[in-house]
Amino acid sequence: MDLIHPSDEAGVIDTMRAATSARTRVKVVGGRTHTINADGVDAELWTTSLDRVIAHDPAEMLCVVEAGMRLGDLRRLLRDGSQEWPVDEPDAATVGGVIAADVALPRQLRVGCLRDTVVEMVFVTGDGRRIRSGARTVKNVTGYDLHRLLTGSFGMLGVITQVALKVRPLPKVARTLETREGGMELATRLLDVVPLPAAVIAEHDRVLVRLEGWPEEVAEQAQLANEVTVMADADPHGLLDPPFADASVVARAAVAPSKLPDCVDGYERYRALLGVGYAWIPCEDDTALTRVRERVASLGGTAPVVRGAGGLGPVDPIAAAIGARIKAAFDPAGILVHG
Amino acid sequence: MLGPGAVVDDPLERRLYARDASLVEGSAGLLVFPTSADEVAACMTVARDHGLPVVPRGSGTGLAGGATPLEDALVVVTTKMRRILDVRPQDRLAWVEPGVFNLDLATALAPTGFTYAPDPSSQQVSSIGGNVNTNAGGPHCLAYGVTSAHVLALDVVLPDGTRARIGSEGPAGAGYDLRGIVVGSEGTLGVVTAACVRLTPIAPAVRTMLLDFARVEDCAATVSSIVARGVVPAALEMMDRGIVRAVEAFAHAGYPTDAAAVLLVEVDGLEAAVAAQAREVETAAREHDVGTVRVAADDAERTLLWKGRKSAFGAIARIAPHYHLHDCVVPRTKLTDVLVGVYAIAKRHDLIVTNVFHAGDGNLHPLFSFDLSVPGTLDRVLAAADEVVRLCVDAGGALSGEHGIGLEKRDFMPLVFTAEDLDAQACVRAAFDPDGRMNPHKVLPSGARCGDFAAAALARAGALPEGTWI
16 A cells, blocks of 8 residues: 655645556545545555645635644634634544545534535546635635535545635633433423524433523523523533544434434434434444434435445435546546545 | 416517526527426426427526526526425425525515525525525625525436436435535526525524714724624625615615715624624724714614615616626625725726625625716726726635626636636536536636627616616
């Protein structure tokens, strides 16, 4: 296995041109916090040296960085301007990596989806073409948003080298509250009672309520939550860490929010994002994963594996056919990983 | 396949559908008015079998020529698909047909405590299908995001007549995010037959404020100061003196006609948060020599203040008989420079310009007013339009913030994208539409230009059709 560690975009372009002409199969690697299985890979392209800040003016509420930058470095950069890119993933993860993995944002109810925070992207195709899409403005409808295809593409279409991110002010106050008991029913009641939470997260033995904003609104909502059940302040890191670090395989179900109780019913361990529709379920073996996927499919959702073996799961045939044509255009030699 | 009256070949009708709300006129072939996804699929199959170009059309309020048919294309009009299919507050989503008016959806949702957040100024008559295809914006997209952030899934009929669901009712779908490509694709990838939209909780409290300034620069600087204070208002709209005077004469909203510029600011959330944000907004404005800070005392006053903003384009006819409206977006910190540049361009070409725009987003809408009966006016208008686009691009902006590219801006695309960028976009388009029959000649420049649309159309144009929005 070759390890290629380009220091700049030109190096990525050279690598991909050479790989296409030699038919070298390349897997793009960021911080290794989210990877997909890829058989028969000849080389890994590490993006972590592409870590420069390209442009950052807090007044624009945009930040342009190279995609190999670690989230920890980005957090420190943005914190100086009292801002954040609201992605709650480990410090070691890279910006490009979490975009390529389209990670869930636990605080989605307040901060929205990751895919809506990427406003401009530069990527290098499988055959070494440098492509840019979007613009460094918070709003833009100029042309086709190719960056949206790369978001969640797991390195199958190209190497993300640079992105402009929509950032937001750090909340004035943030509190994470924890219940003494868990379960979907209690979580659902909390979601109904707390008007504008950042997150309501259910596990089998606790419910977390994340509140963010101005001091008065956080206090008011904490009061409302406490009227439902006794809640104590909790360590927010429990919220930010990827769930089930001990499990070898974790599936991330995505269903319509009201289907979450059915989705996690009967499982000893789960984490569900109320009002959003994500549920993380650890699976001890292939049979367990298949069972999770069958149930999620019957609920109209999908369940990619976000840790371990098992892949991203099936894609609707028509969407898959369109996707295959896009893949052929961006990676004509098929040297990047396949889904 | 379709019901009686659903296929129209009448020359007068076809003439009516030969343009949208832009200045560009094309030529419509057959018009079809399907009432269901099955009927859309049947029409698309016929078009495939006969090799016909197809142009999807909603309410026709687009301002960039996206729904203007060329080469006698088959026009698939979705105005008869106007049902709200399913409202599911527990899932925070609703399924709607493409012809549903934006405001009708918001009104229907209100009793559930949720809303559909994007609110383009055309919302009384623009359709969800059209909003999806232009990735429409609106004043409240500053805090809530544009259409793309509010579309979970789409039912689409592809150019070959195949029906597909892209995206998912859940928070993520399987495979590439094709949903994200179709939203904003200006009818070039397929016909949307239903949209699954996200519902947003209606904020319990809202406060609307009107701030006036003696200097435009102070008004623009206040926008940045508000943001720097960590406040993201629900809306942050700026209007300059010219537009304020026209609006005030029209809407009688009590706008200060002696101010150089005004800011309409709206903050929302829980009552406690609204009070805190309003304080920050006022403090920011005081730092930049604000004149009066008017806070709407009740819903009636709030409605009146918004009436002023939303009727801006009805009011424009008072300035001169004709106008040409732009839609550019620049980095927020460049607002003052670009505004000063726009005034200089207008002066150089002896044109009247007024500005009303989504300041928080850096989304400008310079509006040139003129009288085409004065010889030489057209040339000056076109020269000014070209300069405005280049001014915004040079400031690091994009060609369009919310109206789209269509035909109007198509030939400017090489200003912001390389040939390779455009080629990659063309490849994605071809992945949906290998035969190139969907809304041909739109968005991407072809090797050969099909004439200068803007010039030809302006020469023909009278005033813009009644009811044009930004």
